Amino acid sequence: MGISLILGPHPPVVPARDGAVLIRRVRAYVSGTAFPIFLIHVPAHAHLYIPHHGFVVAVLIISRVAPHQIIFPCPPPTKKKTFSSDSYERESGGGADCHRQSSGHWIVDSTISNPMSVYEEYRKSRTSWGIGALGSVIVEVELDDIRRTMGIGLSIGGDAACYVIEEHLSRFVLGQDPSNVELIWDQMWRSTMNYGRRGLAVQAMSAIDLAIWDALGKHRGVPVYELLGGKTKGRMPCYATTCRPDLAKEMGFFGAKFPLPYGPASGDWGMRENIATVKKWREAVGPDFPIMIDCYMSLNLPYAIELARKCEPYDVKWIEEALPPDDYEGYSELKKAVSTTMITTGEHEYTRYGFRTLLEKKCADVLQPDITWCGGMTEARRIVALAAAYDIPIIPHGSSIYSYHLQICFPNCPMAEFLVMSPKADSIVSFFGNLFTDEPLPKDGYVELAHDRPGFGVTLNR
Structure with missing residues (x-):
C-alpha cells in the first residue's frame, strides 16, 4: 500500500545507530542569580539499559543543592521535588535573564519604557512588576561516551521551565542519539502544542536543544559553527x-x-x-x-x-x-x-x-x-x-x-x-x-x- 505524502503515517521511531553515543542524562536546574539552586539528576542505580533498543532509561529526580555542592555525582535527594525562591549573590554581569540585578545597576535603575508603563505604580522600574521573577534555567545533557561529555544550554523560565523539562520533555531526550537534533526538536514541539507553541514551553525546549548542540560539538571535537x-x-x-x-x-x-x-x-x-x-x-x-x-x-x-x-x-x-x-x-x-x-x-x-x-x-x-x-x-x-x-x-x-x-x-x-x-x-x-x-x-x-x-x-x- 502506498503512503500519502500528505496524510501518510509518521515513520517508525528512528533506531539508534550501532555503536552510537546516546544521551545518558539530562539535568535542569534553576539559576536564581549566578549559581544553580536545583538539579535534576539520575542516581547511578537508576540506569537500565535495554539492549534491543540501545536506549538508556533513567529516573529523573529534582533535589535541592547549595552552590558549593554543584559537583557530580550528586548527594542523594531527600525529596522528590523541592521548589523555592531562594537566591544567591551574583557577581557583576548577566545571565539568561539579564534583568536579575541588584540596585545600583543601570538595567534596574534606569527609567525604561515597557509594557507596564501604562500603570503609574509600575512605571519607574521594570523590576517593580517582576520582569526577572522567574530567573534562568540551565540544562546539562550528558552523553554515555567514555568521557561523559557534557553539553550546556540555558534559557529563561526558572522553576517552571525546570518542571516542564523534568515532567515532560526529558522523555524525548534520554536515550537518544544526540545527532538526531531534528527528531528530538520535532517531538518536543509536537508534544507541547496543547500548552506551548510560544513562551515557557519553547524556552525549555531551547535550553535542551542548545545543550544537545554543545554536547554534540564537544563529542566530535569541533565548534558548533563547524x-x-x-x-x-x-x-x-x-x-x-x-x-x-x-x-x-x-x-x-x-x-x-x-x-x-x-x-x-x-x-x-x-x-x-x-x-x-x-x-x-x-x-x-x-x-x-x-x-x-x-x-x-x-x-x-x-x-x-x-x-x-x-x-x-x-x-x-x-x-x-x-x-x-x-x-x-x-x-x-x-x-x-x-x-x-x-x-x-x-x-x-x-x-x-x-x-x-x-x-x-x-x-x-x-x-x-x-x-x-x-x-x-x-x-x-x-x-x-x-x-x-x-x-x-x-x-x-x-x-x-x-x-x-x-x-x-x-x-x-x-x-x-x-x-x-x-x-x-x-x-x-x-x-x-x-x-x-x-x-x-x-x-x-x-x-x-x-x-x-x-x-x-x-x-x-x-
Missing part, C-alpha cells in the same frame, strides 16, 4: 546595548542601542524627554556613530510613528520592538509609514512560524530572534534561512556565545549584539556573569571564536 557549515566571516562585529553610547564608542563598538525612557502614558512631556535623550546621545557620539532605540514592546502605532518622525534630525539607525509582539498589522503599518529609520523586532517572537508571519506581512527591516528562547539552534537555523529568502538580515537579541556560533555561519547575519552588563556600563564583562569561566568577549568591537574550543567553547563555572 556543525552548522563553517564560518562565512572571520570575526563578528558587535554593537553595544547600553545606557552610555559615548562609552560604547570609546570601547570600540560599531554602534550603540539605548532604552527609550518614556511611553505614551507619559504624554507630551515624555515625548519631549525621549527626543531630548536621543539628541543628547547623538551630540555625544558625533554624526557618524550609529545609535539605535530600544522601545521594549511599549508603544502604540501613532506614538511610534510620531517618535520616528521626531527622531529624523538625529539619524537613528533603527527603532526596536516599538509595538507588542503580536501586533503584526501594526508593525506592517509602522514600516510603511517610516522611511528614515529601520524598524526591527523579533526578540519576543517564537519559532519559524512567528517569524514567517513577520516576513510575510513585511513587519521589519531586521529580525532579532533570541537563540536561547526562540527554539534553540535547531529552530534558529530555519529562521535565518527563511529570512534570507526575503533578503532580511538577522541580528539576534542577546544570547552571547550561543548566537555568535549561528551568526558567524550565515551571510545574512551582519552584526552581533553585546549587552554591556557592568553596573555603570563602563567596562566589558561577561554577558552570563560568572556562569562560565571562559566566555569570549568583544575586543575592539569584534568577537572571535576559537577553532580549538569544541561545542560552544565555554566551561561551566563549578
Whole structure:
C-alpha cells in the first residue's frame, strides 16, 4: 500500500545507530542569580539499559543543592521535588535573564519604557512588576561516551521551565542519539502544542536543544559553527546595548542601542524627554556613530510613528520592538509609514512560524530572534534561512556565545549584539556573569571564536 505524502503515517521511531553515543542524562536546574539552586539528576542505580533498543532509561529526580555542592555525582535527594525562591549573590554581569540585578545597576535603575508603563505604580522600574521573577534555567545533557561529555544550554523560565523539562520533555531526550537534533526538536514541539507553541514551553525546549548542540560539538571535537557549515566571516562585529553610547564608542563598538525612557502614558512631556535623550546621545557620539532605540514592546502605532518622525534630525539607525509582539498589522503599518529609520523586532517572537508571519506581512527591516528562547539552534537555523529568502538580515537579541556560533555561519547575519552588563556600563564583562569561566568577549568591537574550543567553547563555572 502506498503512503500519502500528505496524510501518510509518521515513520517508525528512528533506531539508534550501532555503536552510537546516546544521551545518558539530562539535568535542569534553576539559576536564581549566578549559581544553580536545583538539579535534576539520575542516581547511578537508576540506569537500565535495554539492549534491543540501545536506549538508556533513567529516573529523573529534582533535589535541592547549595552552590558549593554543584559537583557530580550528586548527594542523594531527600525529596522528590523541592521548589523555592531562594537566591544567591551574583557577581557583576548577566545571565539568561539579564534583568536579575541588584540596585545600583543601570538595567534596574534606569527609567525604561515597557509594557507596564501604562500603570503609574509600575512605571519607574521594570523590576517593580517582576520582569526577572522567574530567573534562568540551565540544562546539562550528558552523553554515555567514555568521557561523559557534557553539553550546556540555558534559557529563561526558572522553576517552571525546570518542571516542564523534568515532567515532560526529558522523555524525548534520554536515550537518544544526540545527532538526531531534528527528531528530538520535532517531538518536543509536537508534544507541547496543547500548552506551548510560544513562551515557557519553547524556552525549555531551547535550553535542551542548545545543550544537545554543545554536547554534540564537544563529542566530535569541533565548534558548533563547524556543525552548522563553517564560518562565512572571520570575526563578528558587535554593537553595544547600553545606557552610555559615548562609552560604547570609546570601547570600540560599531554602534550603540539605548532604552527609550518614556511611553505614551507619559504624554507630551515624555515625548519631549525621549527626543531630548536621543539628541543628547547623538551630540555625544558625533554624526557618524550609529545609535539605535530600544522601545521594549511599549508603544502604540501613532506614538511610534510620531517618535520616528521626531527622531529624523538625529539619524537613528533603527527603532526596536516599538509595538507588542503580536501586533503584526501594526508593525506592517509602522514600516510603511517610516522611511528614515529601520524598524526591527523579533526578540519576543517564537519559532519559524512567528517569524514567517513577520516576513510575510513585511513587519521589519531586521529580525532579532533570541537563540536561547526562540527554539534553540535547531529552530534558529530555519529562521535565518527563511529570512534570507526575503533578503532580511538577522541580528539576534542577546544570547552571547550561543548566537555568535549561528551568526558567524550565515551571510545574512551582519552584526552581533553585546549587552554591556557592568553596573555603570563602563567596562566589558561577561554577558552570563560568572556562569562560565571562559566566555569570549568583544575586543575592539569584534568577537572571535576559537577553532580549538569544541561545542560552544565555554566551561561551566563549578
